[in-house]
Amino acid sequence: MLTTGSPCLEIAGLVKDVGPIPTLDGRMKRVLAGVDLTANAGEITVILGVNGAGKTTTLECAQGLSRRTGGTVRLLGEDPERAGAELRARVGIMLQEGGLPPSARPVALLRHVAGMYADPAPVEALVGRLGIDEFAGTSIRRLSGGQKQRVALAAALVGRPDVVFLDEPSAGLDPQSRQLVVGLLEELRSDGLGIILTTHLLDDAERLADVVHILDRGRVVASGSVAELLAGRHDAARRLTLRTEPGLPLAEAFAAERRRPSVTEGPAGHYTVDGELTSGDLLAVASWLHAKGILPHRLELGRQNLEDVFLTIAAESAEEAASAREGHAAEETA
Numbered sequence: 289m290l291t292t293g294s295p296c297l298e299i300a301g302l303v304k305d306v307g308p309i310p311t312l313d314g315r316m317k318r319v320l321a322g323v324d325l326t327a328n329a330g331e332i333t334v335i336l337g338v339n340g341a342g343k344t345t346t347l348e349c350a351q352g353l354s355r356r357t358g359g360t361v362r363l364l365g366e367d368p369e370r371a372g373a374e375l376r377a378r379v380g381i382m383l384q385e386g387g388l389p390p391s392a393r394p395v396a397l398l399r400h401v402a403g404m405y406a407d408p409a410p411v412e413a414l415v416g417r418l419g420i421d422e423f424a425g426t427s428i429r430r431l432s433g434g435q436k437q438r439v440a441l442a443a444a445l446v447g448r449p450d451v452v453f454l455d456e457p458s459a460g461l462d463p464q465s466r467q468l469v470v471g472l473l474e475e476l477r478s479d480g481l482g483i484i485l486t487t488h489l490l491d492d493a494e495r496l497a498d499v500v501h502i503l504d505r506g507r508v509v510a511s512g513s514v515a516e517l518l519a520g521r522h523d524a525a526r527r528l529t530l531r532t533e534p535g536l537p538l539a540e541a542f543a544a545e546r547r548r549p550s551v552t553e554g555p556a557g558h559y560t561v562d563g564e565l566t567s568g569d570l571l572a573v574a575s576w577l578h579a580k581g582i583l584p585h586r587l588e589l590g591r592q593n594l595e596d597v598f599l600t601i602a603a604e605s606a607e608e609a610a611s612a613r614e615g616h617a618a619e620e621t622a
């Protein structure tokens with residue numbers, strides 16, 4: 289086991305091209321365009337990104353399952369593309385598609401996987417911990433998505449790895465199973481395991497992450513702890529959320545103010561107000577609703593959370609990419 293805080297994964301300038309792609313006239317497509325990131329032992333590193341941002345490809349290159357086009361990857365100090373059995377035994381992997389044999393039964397499968405390691409974790413304990421005993425005798429093909437997820441997680445952990453890669457470990461889990469998985473990951477982190485995971489569930493990310501890397505169009509566009517990401521971008525930013533009837537001219541509530549916060553509605557009846565808001569703004573909205581005789585379903589003022597920051601960063605990155613494309617088009621036509 290590595291010392292907590294020492295790097296278990298170091299990625300620099302990672303480039304991955306795929307193809308040739310027929311719709312690109314047979315050219316290659318660059319899906320990773322220079323990814324830099326580090327993950328440490330005893331920490332949970334979360335990789336966030338919209339669909340297609342390059343998260344799975346980054347993990348596959350980090351694991352040595354996909355050959356990189358350029359850049360360097362060091363997994364537990366070694367190049368995963370040249371790794372032997374010794375390195376593989378120290379790495380746990382849970383793939384998005386599960387990769388489990390459909391006819392196997394969960395506990396028998398986990399015992400089989402455990403048999404491949406010199407010092408595996410006790411299968412019974414893992415099975416009990418993840419609630420797998422409830423469907424121990426059912427073949428994998430008959431399990432629900434969430435049940436398969438739990439078996440895949442157990443299979444990734446049974447070899448007592450030093451580092452584990454989890455591609456969306458809590459996707460498709462019911463709230464109770466999600467708690468089980470989150471609790472287990474917190475415990476494994478305190479045992480010194482390096483955990484690298486992707487997720488679309490931003491409240492899980494916010495709760496678990498020691499470090500977050502936000503990927504967009506094959507690049508890391510922001511990195512840091514959740515607190516750093518929140519503080520770095522929105523020093524005094526707050527968000528006011530209102531749920532009520534649709535189509536209200538909510539901006540009117542701020543008509544008397546010199547500075548006008550930005551008001552948006554979407555989806556219908558879900559209003560958000562962003563800016564350097566104070567309790568005075570909350571009062572302005574409450575008074576405005578009161579004058580109209582409207583009792584809202586919900587009205588709250590709070591700090592922006594990771595989801596807000598993620599959406600802002602993704603939108604900014606999309607805007608930058610669009611203006612870069614316009615710039616190229618202008619150059620070509622000039």
Ligand SMILES: Nc1ncnc2c1ncn2[C@@H]1O[C@H](COP(=O)(O)OP(=O)(O)OP(=O)(O)O)[C@@H](O)[C@H]1O
Nearest residue numbers: 306307317319337338339340341342343344345346
């Ligand atoms: N072999 C391939 N051929 C063509 N395109 C590919 C190939 N592999 C990956 N891509 C493309 O690369 C991009 C990154 O894919 P990747 O699966 O890494 O994204 P992701 O961030 O994990 O997305 P998701 O959140 O949907 O799982 C996508 O646009 C995907 O379509």
